[in-house]
Amino acid sequence: MALQGKIIACGAALTIYAMILRFxxxxxxxxxxxxxxxxxxxxxRIAIIQAALPQAVTSFVYAQEYGLHADVLxxxxxxxxxxxxxxxxxxxxILDIMS
Numbered sequence: 588m589a590l591q592g593k594i595i596a597c598g599a600a601l602t603i604y605a606m607i608l609r610f611x612x613x614x615x616x617x618x619x620x621x622x623x624x625x626x627x628x629x630x631x632r633i634a635i636i637q638a639a640l641p642q643a644v645t646s647f648v649y650a651q652e653y654g655l656h657a658d659v660l661x662x663x664x665x666x667x668x669x670x671x672x673x674x675x676x677x678x679x680x681i682l683d684i685m686s
Contacts, residue, residue, distance in 0.1 A: 595666065596658035605663045610674050614638045632682045639678055641667040 595602050617638035621631045647664050651657040 595662050597656075597662045601659060602662050602666055605659065606666060606670060609641075609663065609667055610639055610670065614678065628686070632679075632686070635682060636675060636678055639671065639675055641671040 614635045617634050618631065621634050626634065641664065644664055647657060647660045649655075650660045
């Protein structure tokens with residue numbers, strides 16, 4: 588990822604779209620799946636927070652190796668890691684208030 592020319596290599600619109608998918612749609616889908624399966628309490632909270640964790644660098648390595656949108660994954664990993672800490676704290680606080 589350090590070889591990328593810019594931190595946001597795929598454009599602002601695609602970056603925003605990826606972050607919405609990562610931090611809103613992912614946890615919402617996980618919550619829906621957990622409710623359908625009957626998971627409640629701490630297990631539900633842990634699953635939602637796990638879904639909001641940033642992507643691993645491994646996904647970028649595979650994308651780079653196979654030529655599959657490495658610039659998009661590079662941006663998602665970098666920006667997702669930067670954004671994830673405050674969002675994970677917010678998710679934790681909101682889930683704690685809801686219980």
